[in-house]
Amino acid sequence: xxxxxxxxxxxxxxxxxxxxxxxxxxxxxxxxxxxxxxxxxxxxxxxxxxxxxxxxxxxxxxxxxxxxxxxxxxxxxxxxxxxxxxxxxxxxxxxxxxxxxxxxxxxxxxxxxxxxxxxxxxxxxxxxxxxxxxxxxxxxxxxxxxxxxxxxxxxxxxxxxxxxxxxxxxxxxxxxxxxxxxxxxxxxxxxxxxxxxxxxxxxxxxxxxxxxxxxxxxxxxxxxxxxxxxx
Amino acid sequence: xxxxxxxxxxxxxxxxxxxxxxxxxxxxxxxxxxxxxxxxxxxxxxxxxxxxxxxxxxxxxxxxxxxxxxxxxxxxxxxxxxxxxxxxxxxxxxxxxxxxxxxxxxxxxxxxxxxxxxxxxxxxxxxxxxxxxxxxxxxxxxxxxxxxxxxxxxxxxxxxxxxxxxxxxxxxxxxxxxxxxxxxxxxxxxxxxxxxxxxxxxxxxxxxxxxxxxxxxxxxxxxxxxxxxxx
Amino acid sequence: xxxxxxxxxxxxxxxxxxxxxxxxxxxxxxxxxxxxxxxxxxxxxxxxxxxxxxxxxxxxxxxxxxxxxxxxxxxxxxxxxxxxxxxxxxxxxxxxxxxxxxxxxxxxxxxxxxxxxxxxxxxxxxxxxxxxxxxxxxxxxxxxxxxxxxxxxxxxxxxxxxxxxxxxxxxxxxxxxxxxxxxxxxxxxxxxxxxxxxxxxxxxxxxxxxxxxxxxxxxxxxxxxxxxxxx
Amino acid sequence: xxxxxxxxxxxxxxxxxxxxxxxxxxxxxxxxxxxxxxxxxxxxxxxxxxxxxxxxxxxxxxxxxxxxxxxxxxxxxxxxxxxxxxxxxxxxxxxxxxxxxxxxxxxxxxxxxxxxxxxxxxxxxxxxxxxxxxxxxxxxxxxxxxxxxxxxxxxxxxxxxxxxxxxxxxxxxxxxxxxxxxxxxxxxxxxxxxxxxxxxxxxxxxxxxxxxxxxxxxxxxxxxxxxxxxx
Numbered sequence: 001x002x003x004x005x006x007x008x009x010x011x012x013x014x015x016x017x018x019x020x021x022x023x024x025x026x027x028x029x030x031x032x033x034x035x036x037x038x039x040x041x042x043x044x045x046x047x048x049x050x051x052x053x054x055x056x057x058x059x060x061x062x063x064x065x066x067x068x069x070x071x072x073x074x075x076x077x078x079x080x081x082x083x084x085x086x087x088x089x090x091x092x093x094x095x096x097x098x099x100x101x102x103x104x105x106x107x108x109x110x111x112x113x114x115x116x117x118x119x120x121x122x123x124x125x126x127x128x129x130x131x132x133x134x135x136x137x138x139x140x141x142x143x144x145x146x147x148x149x150x151x152x153x154x155x156x157x158x159x160x161x162x163x164x165x166x167x168x169x170x171x172x173x174x175x176x177x178x179x180x181x182x183x184x185x186x187x188x189x190x191x192x193x194x195x196x197x198x199x200x201x202x203x204x205x206x207x208x209x210x211x212x213x214x215x216x217x218x219x220x221x222x223x224x225x226x227x228x229x230x231x
Numbered sequence: 232x233x234x235x236x237x238x239x240x241x242x243x244x245x246x247x248x249x250x251x252x253x254x255x256x257x258x259x260x261x262x263x264x265x266x267x268x269x270x271x272x273x274x275x276x277x278x279x280x281x282x283x284x285x286x287x288x289x290x291x292x293x294x295x296x297x298x299x300x301x302x303x304x305x306x307x308x309x310x311x312x313x314x315x316x317x318x319x320x321x322x323x324x325x326x327x328x329x330x331x332x333x334x335x336x337x338x339x340x341x342x343x344x345x346x347x348x349x350x351x352x353x354x355x356x357x358x359x360x361x362x363x364x365x366x367x368x369x370x371x372x373x374x375x376x377x378x379x380x381x382x383x384x385x386x387x388x389x390x391x392x393x394x395x396x397x398x399x400x401x402x403x404x405x406x407x408x409x410x411x412x413x414x415x416x417x418x419x420x421x422x423x424x425x426x427x428x429x430x431x432x433x434x435x436x437x438x439x440x441x442x443x444x445x446x447x448x449x450x451x452x453x454x455x456x457x458x459x460x461x462x
Numbered sequence: 463x464x465x466x467x468x469x470x471x472x473x474x475x476x477x478x479x480x481x482x483x484x485x486x487x488x489x490x491x492x493x494x495x496x497x498x499x500x501x502x503x504x505x506x507x508x509x510x511x512x513x514x515x516x517x518x519x520x521x522x523x524x525x526x527x528x529x530x531x532x533x534x535x536x537x538x539x540x541x542x543x544x545x546x547x548x549x550x551x552x553x554x555x556x557x558x559x560x561x562x563x564x565x566x567x568x569x570x571x572x573x574x575x576x577x578x579x580x581x582x583x584x585x586x587x588x589x590x591x592x593x594x595x596x597x598x599x600x601x602x603x604x605x606x607x608x609x610x611x612x613x614x615x616x617x618x619x620x621x622x623x624x625x626x627x628x629x630x631x632x633x634x635x636x637x638x639x640x641x642x643x644x645x646x647x648x649x650x651x652x653x654x655x656x657x658x659x660x661x662x663x664x665x666x667x668x669x670x671x672x673x674x675x676x677x678x679x680x681x682x683x684x685x686x687x688x689x690x691x692x693x
Numbered sequence: 694x695x696x697x698x699x700x701x702x703x704x705x706x707x708x709x710x711x712x713x714x715x716x717x718x719x720x721x722x723x724x725x726x727x728x729x730x731x732x733x734x735x736x737x738x739x740x741x742x743x744x745x746x747x748x749x750x751x752x753x754x755x756x757x758x759x760x761x762x763x764x765x766x767x768x769x770x771x772x773x774x775x776x777x778x779x780x781x782x783x784x785x786x787x788x789x790x791x792x793x794x795x796x797x798x799x800x801x802x803x804x805x806x807x808x809x810x811x812x813x814x815x816x817x818x819x820x821x822x823x824x825x826x827x828x829x830x831x832x833x834x835x836x837x838x839x840x841x842x843x844x845x846x847x848x849x850x851x852x853x854x855x856x857x858x859x860x861x862x863x864x865x866x867x868x869x870x871x872x873x874x875x876x877x878x879x880x881x882x883x884x885x886x887x888x889x890x891x892x893x894x895x896x897x898x899x900x901x902x903x904x905x906x907x908x909x910x911x912x913x914x915x916x917x918x919x920x921x922x923x924x
Contacts, residue, residue: 025422026415027460028349047460076451076459098349103426107347108434116800117863118721118791135443142447169440170348184719191718195796197433202890203801209862212828216835220769228769229740256653257646258691259580278691307682307690329580334657338578339665366674373678400671401579428664487884488877490811509922538913538921560811565888569809570896597905604909631902632810659895 004042004060004069007035010093011042012055014179018097019050021187028098030075033179034085036092039063043081045072076143083147084175088159091175093182098171101193105129106166112192114208115199120217122188124161126208128153130168146170161218164189235273235291235300238266241324242273243286245410249328250281252418259329261306264410265316267323270294274312276303307374314378315406319390322406324413329402332424336360337397343423345439346430351448353419355392357439359384361399377401392449395420466504466522466531469497472555473504474517476641480559481512483649490560492537495641496547498554501525505543507534538605545609546637550621553637555644560633563655567591568628574654576670577661582679584650586623588670590615592630608632623680626651697735697753697762700728703786704735705748707872711790712743714880721791723768726872727778729785732756736774738765769836776840777868781852784868786875791864794886798822799859805885807901808892813910815881817854819901821846823861839863854911857882 014031018024027050032043042058060069065082067074075081081094105112105127112127114120130149137145150165150173163185164174174189176182199206208214221228245262249255258281263274273289291300296313298305306312312325336343336358343358345351361380368376381396381404394416395405405420407413430437439445452459476493480486489512494505504520522531527544529536537543543556567574567589574589576582592611599607612627612635625647626636636651638644661668670676683690707724711717720743725736735751753762758775760767768774774787798805798820805820807813823842830838843858843866856878857867867882869875892899901907914921 026419045461073461100422100426101429103347103349104429104433107426107430108437110433115862116796118796132441133444135441138441138443138447169346169444188719191793195793195800197429198794198797198890199800201432201894202797202803206801210825210828210831212831213826213862216831230738230766257650276692304692331653331657332660334578334580335660335664338657338661339668341664363672364675366672369672369674369678400577400675428660432663488881507923535923562884562888563891565809565811566891566895569888569892570899572895594903595906597903600903600905600909631808631906659891663894 004035004038004040005055007033007040007042008058008060009055010179011044011058012053014093014095014183015044015053015058016050017180017183018095018186021183021190023097023099023183023186023190024050025098025100029096030077031093031095031179031183032075032078032081033093034091040068041082041085043074043078045070046075048072077146079141079143080147080150080173083144084150084173087147087151088154088175090160090177091163092177093175093179095174095176095182095186096171097174097186097190099186099190099193101197102166102172102190103170104197105193106171107169109168111166112189112196114214115196115206116192116209117213117217118188118195119192120209120214121221122185122192123164124158124218124222125214127162127164127166127189127192128157129166132168161222235266235269235271236286238264238271238273239286239289239291241410242275242289243284245324245326245414246275246284246289247281248411248414249326249417252414254328254330254414254417254421255281256329256331260327261308262324262326262410262414263306263309263312264324265322271299272309272313272316274305274309276301277306279303308377310372310374311378311381311404314375315381315404318378318382319385319406321391321408322394323408324410325404325406326413326417327402327404328417328421330417330421330424332428333397333403333421334401335428336424337402338400340399342397343420343427345445346427346437347423347440348444348448349419349426350423351440351445352452353416353423354395355389355445355449355453358393358395358397358420358423359388360397363399392453466497466500466502467517469495469502469504470517470520470522472641473506473520474515476555476557476645477506477515477520478512479642479645480557480648483645485559485561485645485648485652486512487560487562491558492539493555493557493641493645494537494540494543495555496553502530503540503544503547505536505540507532508537510534539608541603541605542609542612542635545606546612546635549609549613550616550637552622552639553625554639555637555641557636557638557644557648558634559636559648559652561648561652561655563659564628564634564652565632566659567655568633569631571630573628574651574658576676577658577668578654578671579675579679580650580657581654582671582676583683584647584654585626586620586680586684587676589624589626589628589651589654590619591628594630623684697728697731697733698748700726700733700735701748701751701753703872704737704751705746707786707788707876708737708746708751709743710873710876711788711879714876716790716792716876716879716883717743718791718793722789723770724786724788724872724876725768725771725774726786727784733761734771734775734778736767736771738763739768741765770839772834772836773840773843773866776837777843777866780840780844781847781868783853783870784856785870786872787866787868788875788879789864789866790879790883792879792883792886794890795859795865795883796863797890798886799864800862802861804859805882805889807907808889808899809885809902810906810910811881811888812885813902813907814914815878815885816857817851817911817915818907820855820857820859820882820885821850822859825861854915
């Protein structure tokens with residue numbers, strides 16, 4: 001197991017970042033991290049308190065979903081995480097939470113519109129919501145099908161530019177280039193959901209950011225022309 | 232009194248969990264625990280600060296409402312608790328709070344609709360609100376009658392599948408299979424009330440979860456087919 | 463000055479309770495306490511940080527408004543406090559805050575309706591809002607006139623049964639039988655304002671509590687027939 | 694560099710006050726301080742965590758925007774800050790945040806109306822929102838142009854009486870006579886935004902404060918006739 005120690009450590013630290021950012025109630029939420037070269041995913045065990053977690057508790061699975069390490073059962077959402085790694089090239093971590101404002105949009109079946117530059121700094125356009133799942137999908141391989149409706153929703157979207165989705169009636173799945181980055185994106189999502197909700201209450205006609213401003217802010221922080229932060 | 236020490240301890244710990252979960256303002260709120268075999272209920276004393284509580288302060292009563300131990304007067308809501316133990320077979324603890332979002336629904340005379348999977352993980356359908364009490368009920372044995380309107384409301388509902396109710400114009404009563412579980416359910420109720428409120432503001436037409444998804448999430452965590460958490 | 467040390471101490475502790483209850487932002491807010499027998503009021507000095515306050519900093523004034531002790535200038539709202547002591551027999555302390563939910567009702571020029579038992583446990587009916595002040599009143603003895611519009615508003619109300627008011631466009635003044643009790647009432651006011659606001663959003667038609675339930679809860683805690691708490 | 698040590702220290706302390714007041718999420722936000730005599734501005738470096746900041750990290754620039762000290766790149770918003778110092782005589786510090794309620798108004802393209810005395814204590818009238826920027830402005834010298842639309846908006850306003858603005862779709866810029874005062878004003882802005890939002894929900898017809906009351910409260914704290922606080 002030693003060869004996955006770094007992966008487990010990164011996964012462990014990312015899971016602890018969920019409560020640190022205030023994204024967790026009860027035992028809801030989980031983060032996984034992918035070692036793409038080895039084809040191995042580390043993920044939080046199911047239903048374990050965040051205070052009791054240890055790095056070596058992180059469950060290890062291959063991309064076929066077969067458990068290859070760890071003494072606990074993996075998160076019940078594992079099949080969703082793996083589905084995303086298989087579909088979205090370039091993501092290294094997936095974070096799932098029931099953070100309160102993002103869940104409200106998911107329950108309302110509403111995408112989060114891009115109403116300001118805070119949103120544009122993290123997400124290059126609205127954060128989409130999936131279609132309702134069919135009874136057949138729910139009663140079948142539910143967690144895998146959850147992944148499938150996410151992938152379906154991103155058919156014409158770039159998951160590296162919009163690293164989050166709202167699963168209809170459920171909550172957000174968010175991803176990133178590292179465990180901590182995925183959780184940071186999950187926190188940014190919660191923040192823009194909160195501010196979008198309030199904006200819509202102050203002015204129901206509030207329109208999305210102009211394309212020029214959306215591009216400016218996203219590209220100020222991302223890609224070849226980024227000039228935010230230190231070199 | 233020593234033979235009830237464990238019961239008092241469980242009741243004490245559950246009462247302390249109320250402020251720990253942020254469910255308490257001032258001295259509102261109380262938890263009781265039942266020892267069904269002995270027919271004895273332990274409950275918080277009335278109007279005592281949570282910081283000053285001790286395990287041995289928990290008041291002991293039989294199911295006829297007669298005080299059999301403890302030096303304080305029991306919670307003024309004691310008759311409501313006892314009414315629920317007599318009506319709902321299988322519950323071991325009752326928690327009452329004035330938690331802010333659940334109270335808002337109770338004051339609005341609105342059930343909390345099941346709008347998402349967070350709700351379905353804890354409550355198998357909407358959390359109902361009782362009818363208004365009559366002047367006669369209020370001026371009579373008020374706390375007992377409060378229990379009666381709850382029992383009336385659950386005539387066609389299973390209290391083990393929907394372990395909470397909103398008392399019209401007042402607030403929530405929540406129950407569970409242990410002191411801590413009842414308080415956890417009270418926290419989950421507050422959480423889903425908060426998210427339901429916000430969902431209804433984002434989309435007033437937001438519909439309830441499909442039956443398939445409601446069943447999937449409730450049964451993923453409860454009953455014979457549960458597969459959430461560790462064995 | 464020593465003969466007022468107890469009065470200063472009570473006033474000091476009550477002022478510190480304001481930030482403890484989360485009722486204070488910046489330097490807004492102040493509490494006074496009356497020694498009715500001596501005709502002396504202690505009050506917070508104006509614009510001093512709560513962290514730097516000392517008991518001996520509490521300013522002492524007679525009921526004519528003349529400063530008789532303390533090295534600081536009294537709160538700029540002093541004349542309002544003194545006006546209330548002169549009009550409302552039986553109150554021993556006045557607390558003023560800019561607590562956020564109560565201010566919102568004051569700014570909205572709306573009384574806080576009694577929508578639930580939490581409200582009825584503290585206030586025997588809606589918490590009223592004053593009329594707008596005239597330019598003449600504002601440009602004259604503003605703080606005294608603020609007291610006058612409060613007294614005018616209570617012409618047909620019992621200040622001992624409704625120990626709070628919202629000053630139009632400004633915020634709450636709350637009173638009680640001791641320094642700490644006045645601040646507890648100010649916290650209860652903020653709490654019921656928060657829950658009333660949310661109730662009105664969930665159900666704009668939510669009606670006030672029935673008279674029977676209002677009386678039951680208020681009288682369960684207040685007056686000769688009270689049975690809440692310990693003897 | 695030693696001759697700017699005091700300026701860096703003041704700037705450093707003001708930047709730390711942003712998270713202390715709860716005005717910061719992630720790395721959003723920055724404060725600058727001007728030494729008008731020397732024509733030098735100190736500002737937070739770009740994208741550096743608040744926990745890791747040191748006083749000597751504060752970047753130094755002249756009013757032409759040329760970096761004259763510090764090892765980091767300055768905040769990406771630097772050109773906006775400098776534009777304000779050049780236009781608004783008498784301000785010594787500028788604070789920018791993405792505080793949640795103020796951002797909601799900026800995203801909603803709504804000024805914050807003066808609905809109460811808390812607002813009037815800090816801002817002599819509504820806090821204005823800028824017009825949307827053109828694509829040309831955004832794609833050109835974006836941060837400088839952001840400063841230009843603020844200056845344009847204040848053509849007929851006194852920046853010393855209304856020390857804050859909302860940049861359309863973005864967030865607040867706030868200023869003051871010292872680093873800590875600018876941040877205090879930013880906190881006051883967030884507070885009045887929160888209360889204004891809630892007021893508008895309770896009563897959509899809530900009108901602005903009367904001119905008499907606006908003047909009374911602003912002038913009670915500011916200018917020659919001020920009588921709030923200690924001498």
